[in-house]
Amino acid sequence: MSIDRANVKAGIPLGKPHIAMDLVPTGDGRAFSDWQTSTSFISQNSLLTEEDAAAFHGSAQIFFLGRLVLLESTASHPTRMLRTGLDVARSDVDLLQICLLTKGVITGRGEPAFRVGPGDICFIDCSQPFECEVSGFAMTVLLVPRDALPSSLSDYLVHGLVLKADRPATAILAQLMRQTYEMAPSLSHDEAEAAARAAVSLAFDLFKSGLSPKKDLASAPLDLLGAAQARIERLLENPELSAAMLQKQLRVSRATLYELFVPNGGVQAYIRERRLQRCYEILRSNHRPNDTIGTVAFSLGFRSEAHFSRAFKDRFGLSPRTLRLEARRQSGDLQPALVAGIAPHMIQALVHGDAK
Structure with missing residues (x-):
């Protein structure tokens, strides 16, 4: 699939997502198998309970906005997301995920360990090995290539950072991400990309303000x-x-x-x-x-x-x-x-x- 560049230039509304995937249960586990394949560029996914495969239901609606990706994703059953050091070495994918969780819980294993609940926003860095257990979930996600990040931040370790839902500023960012996604069909490509970039900038501003004194940006060592x-x-x-x-x-x-x-x-x-x-x-x-x-x-x-x-x-x-x-x-x-x-x-x- 490709993006119609003429429509981008003309400022025509995006309309439908560039990719829409709705994997309904078929009883034979095919929906989860397709989900594993579709998400394999990010991580190896497996069900916490293999018997859930027959009833698994997953969906994703994806907008490609220049160097950014804005998507909404859901999964019905608990899964494990694993990205090993070898996956990092073998893969060209060097993306940062900014995830707004609207349903479910994400539990990050290893270092750092972290927990994400509904309304929280977390950062998951694909340049790092990671393992997460995720309940049935719904989330809105921005995918950002590392070389599209602000240059002053691209080398800093943000993996596992969680912006908690009870912070007013987190609520503002969450609203911006949700409204950008919901309004994207009515926006032109350039308008939607500008809104997504604003969300990325705000996310990193909150990241800086959320650092403890021991991790102040001016003195924090590179990972x-x-x-x-x-x-x-x-x-x-x-x-x-x-x-x-x-x-x-x-x-x-x-x-x-x-x-x-x-x-x-x-x-x-x-x-x-x-x-x-x-x-x-x-x-x-x-x-x-x-x-x-x-x-x-x-x-x-x-x-x-x-x-x-x-x-x-x-x-x-x-x-x-x-x-x-x-x-x-x-x-x-x-x-x-x-x-x-x-x-x-x-x-x-x-x-x-x-x-x-």
Whole structure:
């Protein structure tokens, strides 16, 4: 599915959501299976009670607004949402979710642990591993790519922050999110995007004002895992990139660094995964058409083309050469690995900044 750019330019009301999904119970669990597939770009979802699959009912109505997504989602039965460190490493999806819960309870496990009730607004960061248990719910959500966040905030850890419903300012934000969603069909694309951006700005203003003195924005340290991941991204093409280099640059102990990446299988496993993913992106997009596969591999720290090809095929299920040939045949219209789920082309445009 694609957005009619002529309508966007002409200021025509959005009308119906770009995606509308209503998964009614069929008795065989198909509705929940479809729900799992549709939401797989964010997390692995499972029912807390497997027997609930036959009666599961889920829905989502989604508006794509430039680099933002505004949606309403419901689910009838308790589920577990899991995003592992390996999911983070393998996925291009680096989104922040701003979730207004209107029904149900979200319980975040791990660090930080958090609880979200009706009327609360929480932040869930897809650059972080997370595990949540969610009762039957209804929520309004803004999805924001990290590179569309205010630059002064994009590197700070907000995952698990909860704005409680009893704060008057939270009620204002909740009303803005709900009214933007409810009025979206009558708004033009630009009007709806402007309202959604206003909600994002307000959410972060509340985030800043809600910090305790010990977490004041001026002195709060960057989340160490996020800082390490960001440093790895900048150094992927450096053949000397290693755990020792990261330890020195981040000024942390070897034990601290290794503990950070235990969920990812270790520091070197994470680096290798990110390098494979970057090679996939280059070969899929045909971004460097004159470079040989060996040149691409060597530029990202692989020392043997044969070893790279074996690792690539083990990881993605096809050889680098097959991927490049298929990408050229389809004019590069392939999805990067594991950006799956509902409307993958639109999600991919959102993630990579191609959405307008």
